[in-house]
Amino acid sequence: MDRKYIFVTGGVVSSLGKGISTSSIGALLRGRGYRVTAVKIDPYVNVDAGTMRPYEHGEVFVTDDGAETDLDIGTYERFLDVDLARTNNVTTGQVYLSVIEKERRGAYLSQTVQVIPHITDEIKARIEKAGEEADAEITLVEVGGTVGDIESLPFLEAIRQFRFEVGRENTLYLHVTLVPFLGTSEEHKTKPTQHSVATLRSVGIQPDALVLRSHTPVPEEALRKIALFSNVDPGAVFNAYDADFVYAVPEMLEQQGMGRYVEKMLALEKVTPELRVWQEAVRVLRHPERRVRIAVVGKYVAMPDAYLSLMEALKHAGIANRAAVDIDWVNSEELDDAGLQALAGYDGILVPGGFGVRGIEGKVRAAQVAREERVPYLGICLGMQVAVIEYARSVAGLPGANSTEFDPYTPHPVVGLMPEQLEVEGLGGTMRLGSWPMELSPGSRLAALYAEQGVGSPVYERHRHRYEVNPEYVERLTAAGLQVAGVTPGMAGRGSGLVEAIELPDHPFFVGLQSHPEFRSRLMRPSPPFTGFIRAAVERAEARQGARPAAEAPSAPASADGTGEA
Numbered sequence: 001m002d003r004k005y006i007f008v009t010g011g012v013v014s015s016l017g018k019g020i021s022t023s024s025i026g027a028l029l030r031g032r033g034y035r036v037t038a039v040k041i042d043p044y045v046n047v048d049a050g051t052m053r054p055y056e057h058g059e060v061f062v063t064d065d066g067a068e069t070d071l072d073i074g075t076y077e078r079f080l081d082v083d084l085a086r087t088n089n090v091t092t093g094q095v096y097l098s099v100i101e102k103e104r105r106g107a108y109l110s111q112t113v114q115v116i117p118h119i120t121d122e123i124k125a126r127i128e129k130a131g132e133e134a135d136a137e138i139t140l141v142e143v144g145g146t147v148g149d150i151e152s153l154p155f156l157e158a159i160r161q162f163r164f165e166v167g168r169e170n171t172l173y174l175h176v177t178l179v180p181f182l183g184t185s186e187e188h189k190t191k192p193t194q195h196s197v198a199t200l201r202s203v204g205i206q207p208d209a210l211v212l213r214s215h216t217p218v219p220e221e222a223l224r225k226i227a228l229f230s231n232v233d234p235g236a237v238f239n240a241y242d243a244d245f246v247y248a249v250p251e252m253l254e255q256q257g258m259g260r261y262v263e264k265m266l267a268l269e270k271v272t273p274e275l276r277v278w279q280e281a282v283r284v285l286r287h288p289e290r291r292v293r294i295a296v297v298g299k300y301v302a303m304p305d306a307y308l309s310l311m312e313a314l315k316h317a318g319i320a321n322r323a324a325v326d327i328d329w330v331n332s333e334e335l336d337d338a339g340l341q342a343l344a345g346y347d348g349i350l351v352p353g354g355f356g357v358r359g360i361e362g363k364v365r366a367a368q369v370a371r372e373e374r375v376p377y378l379g380i381c382l383g384m385q386v387a388v389i390e391y392a393r394s395v396a397g398l399p400g401a402n403s404t405e406f407d408p409y410t411p412h413p414v415v416g417l418m419p420e421q422l423e424v425e426g427l428g429g430t431m432r433l434g435s436w437p438m439e440l441s442p443g444s445r446l447a448a449l450y451a452e453q454g455v456g457s458p459v460y461e462r463h464r465h466r467y468e469v470n471p472e473y474v475e476r477l478t479a480a481g482l483q484v485a486g487v488t489p490g491m492a493g494r495g496s497g498l499v500e501a502i503e504l505p506d507h508p509f510f511v512g513l514q515s516h517p518e519f520r521s522r523l524m525r526p527s528p529p530f531t532g533f534i535r536a537a538v539e540r541a542e543a544r545q546g547a548r549p550a551a552e553a554p555s556a557p558a559s560a561d562g563t564g565e566a
């Protein structure tokens with residue numbers, strides 16, 4: 001079969017949840033057995049998301065091959081259950097960089113290099129390449145931003161040309177818009193969608209289908225009106241109204257006939273999709289058997305998307321344990337004695353990844369509370385480093401121990417810059433990035449948790465850091481009781497044995513990892529360290545409260561205020 005393409009554009013406002021719509025369509029196709037990949041186009045001039053602030057743009061997602069991408073790539077991975085790569089995130093920065101490099105090399109001979117055709121050709125080539133590399137039958141392409149933005153014009157022109165090149169039966173244009181509800185007139189307003197479709201048409205794209213985002217279901221009459229004015233088949237107007245859980249969106253679209261519609265338009269065989277994992281997840285989320293309260297001790301509390309993968313990994317682990325996970329975001333900068341005491345009342349404490357010295361002492365003290373009060377602790381990347389610092393100071397007799405990231409003059413640099421980082425000058429793409437193996441120590445808790453899921457050592461997780469546990473201190477730390485649970489099997493020119501994970505053997509659950517296992521967590525395959533953490537949290541909750549039924553539990557807010565990093 002020819003490779004098929006589904007192009008997703010957005011209108012009216014940004015942050016519509018286009019990524020969820022795109023991913024949900026992907027889930028419907030994966031549920032039909034197709035090989036699917038997804039490309040996110042980000043019209044900004046940055047080459048990648050690695051240099052952008054998570055508390056403005058959301059989390060920086062990391063792929064196996066070490067790309068620092070937009071967080072939508074993570075959503076695609078989780079909904080499509082595929083591993084994506086650098087090629088799946090295309091930015092204006094990358095496109096221009098490569099066109100300009102080619103021009104300097106003389107690759108365009110003596111031509112005048114222009115937006116059309118050179119930039120648009122480069123865009124098309126990148127979309128095709130992503131499909132080829134994944135050997136995908138269907139490639140979803142989401143154009144970031146909103147139609148009408150100046151910076152997205154070359155991308156819209158490129159996707160417009162696609163239909164000419166690969167044929168009508170191999171392309172589908174889908175436009176996602178907002179249908180606001182006006183309380184004063186008690187009406188769903190269709191006009192913004194009409195205008196948005198008109199804008200899209202003005203660059204030569206007539207959408208085949210619409211996905212209308214709304215707070216509540218849009219009435220039939222308004223749907224018909226939109227179809228008529230947008231020149232879209234009424235059967236191709238779908239309504240993604242706010243769902244209680246995003247995992248309910250694939251099923252919502254399927255029930256409205258999205259899957260059948262795509263089959264028809266792309267001349268695919270009719271298949272009954274397998275959507276059980278989504279249905280099951282929604283069922284558990286709606287009727288959890290228990291609840292646990294987890295404190296995530298981070299630095300910023302303003303951007304819910306800054307730790308998207310982390311929240312998803314916690315949710316996956318919750319579902320695996322039939323538990324709802326209520327997350328409280330704790331600002332480590334404001335952690336006073338009362339705050340520290342309150343931490344001891346949680347079922348689990350998680351210190352996520354982060355950069356910079358701000359709020360660091362609060363994180364160290366959070367790790368101390370977890371250790372001393374026997375609260376299940378999961379330390380991710382920086383969260384492992386602060387646990388090591390805390391152990392060095394309080395238990396191993398190394399006062400003033402620190403990471404050189406926070407105190408270059410510390411008497412005990414238990415965490416330091418990796419040797420290959422010493423020469424790094426630029427900031428973009430220069431950390432230790434992507435998937436690296438970790439050898440698990442036999443008998444460790446982590447080895448058992450990975451083995452439960454049939455994953456043997458070495459295990460692969462994704463990294464994004466510059467610092468590591470200083471090998472010169474490992475002996476002193478382990479002599480004081482810290483267990484090294486995972487090491488690097490050997491990196492080119494660096495020998496083996498770098499600390500990848502730590503544990504405290506006589507603690508209900510105290511685990512730190514240098515990697516970010518949240519990036520690989522899936523609904524279908526929850527991350528083992530997260531699953532173990534939530535299981536321990538469930539045990540603590542039940543031990544403390546005597547198996548309190550979920551219905552009686554105080555309903556702590558399930559959504560996060562967000563935190564970020566510097």
Ligand code: GLN
Nearest residue numbers: 353354381382465466467
């Ligand atoms: N700042 C630390 C480092 O660079 C931790 C990074 C992280 O948590 N991702 O090593």
